[in-house]
Amino acid sequence: MEIVKVNLGRRSYSIHLGEKLSQVGRIVKELDIGKKILLVSDSKVFRYYGETVKKSLEKQGCGVFVAKIPPGEKYKSLNQAIKLYEKCVRTKLERGSAILALGGGVINDLAGFVAATYLRGINFIALPTTLLAQVDASIGGKVGVDLSQAKNLVGSFYQPGAVLIDSETLKTLPSREIKNGLSEVVKYGIIKDKSLFEYLEKNLEKIKKLDISSLQRIIEKSVRIKAGIVSRDEREEEGEREILNFGHTIGHSIETAGDYRNYRHGEAVSIGMLKATEIAVAMHLCPSDLLLRIEKLLRRIGLSTRIEKISKRKIYQGLFLDKKKRGGKLHFILPRELGDVFICENVPFHLIRKVLQK
Ligand SMILES: NC(=O)c1ccc[n+]([C@@H]2O[C@H](COP(=O)([O-])OP(=O)(O)OC[C@H]3O[C@@H](n4cnc5c(N)ncnc54)[C@H](O)[C@@H]3O)[C@@H](O)[C@H]2O)c1
Ligand SMILES: [Zn+2]
Structure with a gap:
């Protein structure tokens, strides 16, 4: 296991490499953030890894709500963001709560965008499961959604509190x-x-x-x-x-x-x-x-x-x-x-x- 730091002036965050998804509960606990979590994933990825992540979080006493999005770039949209905002309201997420993104770049960007904007920003943790998301999308804080006119037209820079990269998840990737x-x-x-x-x-x-x-x-x-x-x-x-x-x-x-x-x-x-x-x-x-x-x-x-x-x-x-x-x-x-x-x-x-x- 390796930790790579991203240093941004007074803030920094850790990228946990070679860590198992089953360790996410421990990492969240170490971050000392609220115990209420919205886990955002695409339905395909959730089928493979959702329960492991959920159980690991619950073991640490977190209350976990799940939002599943159908797979595909077309769901990186404002419409889906609105549905997620509504879920945030229904589950009463607060400033100290966290959104976790379990999936590829689509889920990273969409969930990160909602985390960046809901209540002007709540905690965000990335659990990338595609090679592209592990080497690129989950690092650097670019979050956003597509408009019909062009990709990534609406978004923000919003850095995660942590990134956990479990490369074993690539075994199921096409x-x-x-x-x-x-x-x-x-x-x-x-x-x-x-x-x-x-x-x-x-x-x-x-x-x-x-x-x-x-x-x-x-x-x-x-x-x-x-x-x-x-x-x-x-x-x-x-x-x-x-x-x-x-x-x-x-x-x-x-x-x-x-x-x-x-x-x-x-x-x-x-x-x-x-x-x-x-x-x-x-x-x-x-x-x-x-x-x-x-x-x-x-x-x-x-x-x-x-x-x-x-x-x-x-x-x-x-x-x-x-x-x-x-x-x-x-x-x-x-x-x-x-x-x-x-x-x-x-x-x-x-x-x-x-x-x-x-
Ligand atoms: N924020 C950034 O800096 C940044 C950088 C590069 C790309 N991106 C964005 O990332 C998006 C593309 O990301 P992507 O290529 O990861 O696509 P994606 O999120 O659509 O995932 C690709 C497919 O793989 C499936 N999948 C994901 N993980 C899996 C796993 N472990 N096992 C089996 N199936 C799995 C998904 O269900 C999906 O069907 C684009 O929207 C792009 O704009 C963002
Ligand atoms: Zn690229």
Whole structure:
């Protein structure tokens, strides 16, 4: 068991790695928060792990209320948030009470958003059960819901009181979801940690077979990287947090252009990372063998490396909708070498069109 700290000025919180979900009661007790808990989960995840979590909390004398949401991104909505607020009122949650999120990124963001806003903020604890949520969504405090116009349009920065990562839960995760999370792990390797990238290259077969110690190793490395970045730039104001968007400029546009039906987030980011690297190579900012090496790893994982069934023109146009949101400049995170990226604001438009056409 390892503890990684996220330090935010006067506040800090712990990420408990390699901890069992059955230990959640003890962790809640140590936090010394109220004994009333709303456990939010998706119905599929709850079927696997709900009772373990509930029992562990009850053993410590907590009163546990459960809210089950159907699985799926479409439930990361204001409608579901309202239903959760109503449940908070009915169960008389108070400022000292806590919301626990048991599930993937959808549950993390939705339950975190309700915790951030109900009574102007109650305690929040994350119990992520997908690889993507364990290495990314549960760390860093971005919470929110989607609107019909776009994803993550309403939200806040709201840090949890603790995060408990039980990697054994990944044993029940479908392989497409494992790949989805691995895409973000590859990203961490490229932006900050050459040794993580090399570890993936060497141990991919074990990881794909869900060997727990290899999974724990990549989760720990990823969590340390994200926790470090968030500790230095909590609200994406200093520039450093923006490097987490490597592969996401084009990736987001691919997701939006495909109406979130064709590609999972990690799959779109996989293509986005390749396109960003192609741009860097074309601008003579990084060597072409880096592109080949990244592409090889993504292919071995089984991630998408090509845009299919989506209009490339739509993806290109989507980039400029995103641009408006960022004060008029289109930002790309480009690699120099493994473990080293930088923010580039002057990628020529013709080059973007060219790499999208490939
Ligand atoms: N807050 C952040 O910083 C941040 C970062 C990245 C992504 N996100 C958000 O995360 C969301 C995507 O998260 P996700 O990929 O985890 O998807 P998800 O929450 O929809 O989970 C994917 C699927 O896996 C199932 N599942 C979850 N855990 C399981 C387990 N252990 N065993 C079996 N099945 C399990 C779920 O029921 C669901 O069907 C998006 O909404 C995205 O915007 C947020
Ligand atoms: Zn991402």
